[in-house]
Amino acid sequence: MPRHPDRATSRQRLARRQPLHDLRQLLDRMERGPLTEAQGRIVAQAKRSADTIEVAVSDLIDVCCVEDPPVEETEAEVPPDDDTWIDVEVTRRLRILDRPGRPGVLGRLVGVWADRSLSDLEALGDAVDGGSCARVERITAAWRGATQNLGGFVLAGLLRQLETQAHGGQLPTDAQLDRIAAGHAATLAALLRRVAEEASWTPEARCYSSPLRSVS
Numbered sequence: 001m002p003r004h005p006d007r008a009t010s011r012q013r014l015a016r017r018q019p020l021h022d023l024r025q026l027l028d029r030m031e032r033g034p035l036t037e038a039q040g041r042i043v044a045q046a047k048r049s050a051d052t053i054e055v056a057v058s059d060l061i062d063v064c065c066v067e068d069p070p071v072e073e074t075e076a077e078v079p080p081d082d083d084t085w086i087d088v089e090v091t092r093r094l095r096i097l098d099r100p101g102r103p104g105v106l107g108r109l110v111g112v113w114a115d116r117s118l119s120d121l122e123a124l125g126d127a128v129d130g131g132s133c134a135r136v137e138r139i140t141a142a143w144r145g146a147t148q149n150l151g152g153f154v155l156a157g158l159l160r161q162l163e164t165q166a167h168g169g170q171l172p173t174d175a176q177l178d179r180i181a182a183g184h185a186a187t188l189a190a191l192l193r194r195v196a197e198e199a200s201w202t203p204e205a206r207c208y209s210s211p212l213r214s215v216s
């Protein structure tokens with residue numbers, strides 16, 4: 001059953017253009033290169049993804065708060081490291097797929113994932129707006145599998161929750177869609193940092209650590 005027409009559509013929630021400043025900083029540093037053609041494509045794909053990821057914090061403050069949030073609430077926002085979002089051992093093991101004259105397997109896999117996951121975000125929003133639990137289940141199941149293959153077990157866990165709910169006939173809530181969008185951004189940033197390290201990109205790109213917020 002379609003959702004209430006007066007509410008913002010789920011696709012709008014997932015695709016609202018509010019840039020992630022910290023992820024953009026990382027991508028800008030990487031873009032200054034030097035980059036191979038394949039690495040340049042990865043950065044371009046990631047920038048397109050960053051353009052469409054919603055950050056809901058300002059909306060929540062507008063709706064729920066009359067005054068600014070207390071300082072103690074912001075102190076709990078601990079920047080996660082890569083180990084929070086991805087299993088770095090998985091990305092290390094993918095290096096065994098590199099061959100002489102054909103390195104960068106991890107970068108190519110991350111590039112494919114970044115491109116497909118952007119389509120998955122859009123498709124998920126459309127499925128929720130259309131009230132189709134069957135489509136939500138199919139989309140989240142496929143996306144979860146691809147994410148697990150790159151070690152993104154936190155995002156995969158969030159997708160698993162939606163998959164299970166959809167199997168039982170329940171659509172995702174707005175809060176769950178917000179978590180998926182934020183989890184996707186953080187996972188993408190963590191994977192890009194791993195690609196930068198494995199490919200020995202510029203020192204600025206390799207040493208940069210983006211203070212993305214954790215998803216509670």
